[in-house]
Amino acid sequence: MKIYPILTTAAALAVAAGGAVSAQTLEEVRERGHLNCGVSPGVTGFSNPDDEGNWSGFDVEVCRAVAAAVLEDADAVRYTPLSNTERFTALQSGEIDMLSRTTTRTLNRDTALGLNFAPVMFYDGQGFMVRQDMGVSSVLELDGATVCTSAGSTTELNLADYFEANGMSYEPVRFDRADEVLAAYDAGRCDVYTSDRSGLAARRLVMTNPAEHVMLPETISKEPLAPAVRHGDDQWFDIVTWTVYALIEAEEYGVTQGNVDEMANSENPNIARMLGAEGSPVGEWIGLDNKWVHRAIAAVGNYGEIFERHVGPNTPLEIERGMNALHTNGGLQYAMPFK
Amino acid sequence: MPVSRDLGPMAAPKPAFWTRSRIRSVLVQFGFVVLLVLLIQFLLANTMQNLARQGIASGFGFLENRAGFDIAIAFLDFDRNGTYLDAFWTAIVNTLVLATLGIALATLLGFMIGLARVSPNWLISRLAAVYIETFRNIPLLLQLFFWYFAILRPLPGPRQSFDVAGTVFLSNRGLYMPKPLLDSGAQLALLALVVGLIFALFMARSARRHRAATGNSVAVAHWWLIGLVGLPVLTWFATGASVEMSIPSLQGFNFRGGMVILPEMLAALLGLSIYIAAAVGEIVRSGIQGIDHGQTEAAQAMGHTRGQIMRYVVIPQAMRIIIPPLTTQYQSLAKNTSLASAIAFPEIISIIAGTTLTQTGQAMETIALAMLFYLTVSLFIAAVMNFFNWRVMRRSF
Numbered sequence: 001m002k003i004y005p006i007l008t009t010a011a012a013l014a015v016a017a018g019g020a021v022s023a024q025t026l027e028e029v030r031e032r033g034h035l036n037c038g039v040s041p042g043v044t045g046f047s048n049p050d051d052e053g054n055w056s057g058f059d060v061e062v063c064r065a066v067a068a069a070v071l072e073d074a075d076a077v078r079y080t081p082l083s084n085t086e087r088f089t090a091l092q093s094g095e096i097d098m099l100s101r102t103t104t105r106t107l108n109r110d111t112a113l114g115l116n117f118a119p120v121m122f123y124d125g126q127g128f129m130v131r132q133d134m135g136v137s138s139v140l141e142l143d144g145a146t147v148c149t150s151a152g153s154t155t156e157l158n159l160a161d162y163f164e165a166n167g168m169s170y171e172p173v174r175f176d177r178a179d180e181v182l183a184a185y186d187a188g189r190c191d192v193y194t195s196d197r198s199g200l201a202a203r204r205l206v207m208t209n210p211a212e213h214v215m216l217p218e219t220i221s222k223e224p225l226a227p228a229v230r231h232g233d234d235q236w237f238d239i240v241t242w243t244v245y246a247l248i249e250a251e252e253y254g255v256t257q258g259n260v261d262e263m264a265n266s267e268n269p270n271i272a273r274m275l276g277a278e279g280s281p282v283g284e285w286i287g288l289d290n291k292w293v294h295r296a297i298a299a300v301g302n303y304g305e306i307f308e309r310h311v312g313p314n315t316p317l318e319i320e321r322g323m324n325a326l327h328t329n330g331g332l333q334y335a336m337p338f339k
Numbered sequence: 340m341p342v343s344r345d346l347g348p349m350a351a352p353k354p355a356f357w358t359r360s361r362i363r364s365v366l367v368q369f370g371f372v373v374l375l376v377l378l379i380q381f382l383l384a385n386t387m388q389n390l391a392r393q394g395i396a397s398g399f400g401f402l403e404n405r406a407g408f409d410i411a412i413a414f415l416d417f418d419r420n421g422t423y424l425d426a427f428w429t430a431i432v433n434t435l436v437l438a439t440l441g442i443a444l445a446t447l448l449g450f451m452i453g454l455a456r457v458s459p460n461w462l463i464s465r466l467a468a469v470y471i472e473t474f475r476n477i478p479l480l481l482q483l484f485f486w487y488f489a490i491l492r493p494l495p496g497p498r499q500s501f502d503v504a505g506t507v508f509l510s511n512r513g514l515y516m517p518k519p520l521l522d523s524g525a526q527l528a529l530l531a532l533v534v535g536l537i538f539a540l541f542m543a544r545s546a547r548r549h550r551a552a553t554g555n556s557v558a559v560a561h562w563w564l565i566g567l568v569g570l571p572v573l574t575w576f577a578t579g580a581s582v583e584m585s586i587p588s589l590q591g592f593n594f595r596g597g598m599v600i601l602p603e604m605l606a607a608l609l610g611l612s613i614y615i616a617a618a619v620g621e622i623v624r625s626g627i628q629g630i631d632h633g634q635t636e637a638a639q640a641m642g643h644t645r646g647q648i649m650r651y652v653v654i655p656q657a658m659r660i661i662i663p664p665l666t667t668q669y670q671s672l673a674k675n676t677s678l679a680s681a682i683a684f685p686e687i688i689s690i691i692a693g694t695t696l697t698q699t700g701q702a703m704e705t706i707a708l709a710m711l712f713y714l715t716v717s718l719f720i721a722a723v724m725n726f727f728n729w730r731v732m733r734r735s736f
């Protein structure tokens with residue numbers, strides 16, 4: 001789908017100019033009966049529509065979990081595919097209620113762009129992919145290379161910084177959309193394709209000959225990918241934040257999509273409270289009913305299950321848990337206590 | 340014929356002050372402008388309030404900040420240490436270069452297609468018709484992708500590039516050519532050539548006028564000689580000018596030195612001009628067919644050839660019909676350069692409404708800058724074309 005970028009932006013601006021963006025996102029979502037969620041236009045494993053237009057993927061599960069918590073229906077989501085350059089305007093203008101789209105949390109976005117980031121769903125970093133037959137084994141050998149990348153990403157900035165810091169030159173070829181980045185690299189326009197490592201793993205799967213390409217060892221940046229909402233609605237921010245924590249906490253306590261109904265009566269008071277047992281205040285505190293966490297887990301499973309289902313070692317992406325393991329396993333995923 | 344009694348001569352009653360049409364129209368227009376200004380002010384105020392409430396930065400201060408990204412095609416020097424404002428200028432120049440070359444190429448191709456379309460040769464005319472129908476009816480964005488990948492796919496990598504005498508190289512990195520490096524003397528000589536050309540053109544023109552007025556012809560050949568040869572050569576030797584050639588050579592991943600036309604530039608130029616040329620062709624055809632056939636027949640009767648008739652009788656008059664719709668096509672080409680961002684040509688949308696917008700988050704400001712740019716370019720094209728139109732209309736036949 002090709003949307004003329006300036007048109008969508010102008011439309012979004014018209015929304016921003018016309019109506020005040022409401023601080024009552026929860027009420028709006030309930031009245032509307034569905035959640036508007038911004039996702040990537042198609043990154044294998046993260047968000048991809050099937051032939052019938054049903055979206056699935058790691059990022060999509062977050063939208064579904066929030067819809068299950070808020071609307072009691074994980075399918076009550078309308079997905080808006082957004083390019084890098086459209087994503088923030090869409091959120092700022094109220095076109096979407098939340099963004100769950102391989103988006104890096106940065107100071108600039110958290111402040112000047114008026115966004116609030118939910119907890120990191122995927123700790124990533126920027127990597128480089130090259131053709132195996134080039135015989136290159138390090139990014140530091142890439143002086144003078146032509147590099148394909150997407151416009152409006154942290155990627156293009158890291159690239160400039162890294163090459164500057166190492167006194168190397170390069171020629172950027174920068175596309176609006178990731179599909180074209182891939183097509184141009186695949187057609188031989190560039191020596192190098194750079195993006196988030198997860199994104200490279202996903203894109204490699206759709207190349208003409210995936211085996212011809214290798215990932216270089218360096219990771220040149222931190223790319224904590226997190227869902228985002230806009231400034232000015234604390235309750236909505238809390239809901240998205242704690243839905244993500246719920247997925248992580250569930251994994252830590254061994255609550256799965258399969259056993260969540262049993263676990264709701266668990267002897268462990270922490271688990272029982274989180275899943276909204278009799279007398280639990282988790283609903284009251286956040287402004288939903290008591291069963292919101294229960295529904296989210298029942299709909300999408302815990303963090304580990306989501307990871308394994310869409311991007312883990314047994315999927316075509318073959319991504320190891322690594323930094324995304326629970327803190328108890330030496331990783332960075334650490335939910336705040338449900339107390 | 341019976342005459343109605345009511346239709347006697349009647350002095351129209353003097354209309355009330357506010358119904359006099361001149362005054363009324365001024366009042367209505369004034370009211371409209373006031374409303375428009377109020378509406379814009381309301382929208383702006385409301386927007387600023389929304390932005391402030393969401394804590395989103397606003398204003399044009401960001402233009403002074405370091406851009407932090409690079410641009411592959413930059414006719415002005417630009418790198419990551421430049422400001423967003425520098426990036427904006429770079430994008431403007433890139434867009435203008437693309438639009439200017441596109442308009443020139445579309446005009447050339449379009450006139451050829453238009454002439455072919457009215458050719459008495461059935462085959463040529465059909466081919467032109469096929470061209471017009473094909474390229475007019477496929478969305479430009481698809482054509483851009485088509486050309487881009489049609490250029491990229493068949494070309495070899497830089498190490499296997501096609502070369503001409505080891506100086507010109509064609510690969511999927513672009514077309515690399517030797518670049519003359521002019522020292523200051525050579526630059527002066529080039530300037531002298533331009534000045535000499537203008538001078539000779541001026542002398543030739545006054546000679547033509549003189550002949551038209553008096554019937555006596557004046558020799559001008561020596562002025563051409565002085566302007567195009569004498570002046571530049573004199574400057575060349577006076578300054579001891581020299582020119583070096585920068586020849587591209589393969590170093591590491593790519594060619595260095597020389598100058599290059601990148602695939603993005605080539606595809607954007609081809610796509611835009613081939614698309615607009617189809618419309619220009621139609622305009623030229625209808626302009627030519629709009630000239631009374633009697634004119635052609637009269638010229639034929641006087642023994643002129645078909646070429647002469649076209650050149651001296653039909654086209655000068657057809658220009659009156661051609662120029663106004665041509666203006667619209669030129670404007671459309673200039674605006675359509677925005678689609679070239681999809682194939683990585685760094686123009687306004689890609690640099691300003693894409694990267695800068697996303698890196699600064701200042702959507703209102705960046706889109707306003709982009710809109711201001713397109714508006715200025717459109718108005719400029721309209722002004723230039725109106726000038727030509729005025730010249731053509733003024734000419735009497």
Ligand SMILES: N[C@@H](CCC(=O)N[C@@H](CS)C(=O)NCC(=O)O)C(=O)O
Binds near residue numbers: 043
């Ligand atoms: N994480 C970076 C890069 C994001 C990015 O470029 N993501 C790619 C996947 S690797 C994407 O979603 N592309 C979809 C598209 O633009 O079509 C950022 O937030 O700026």
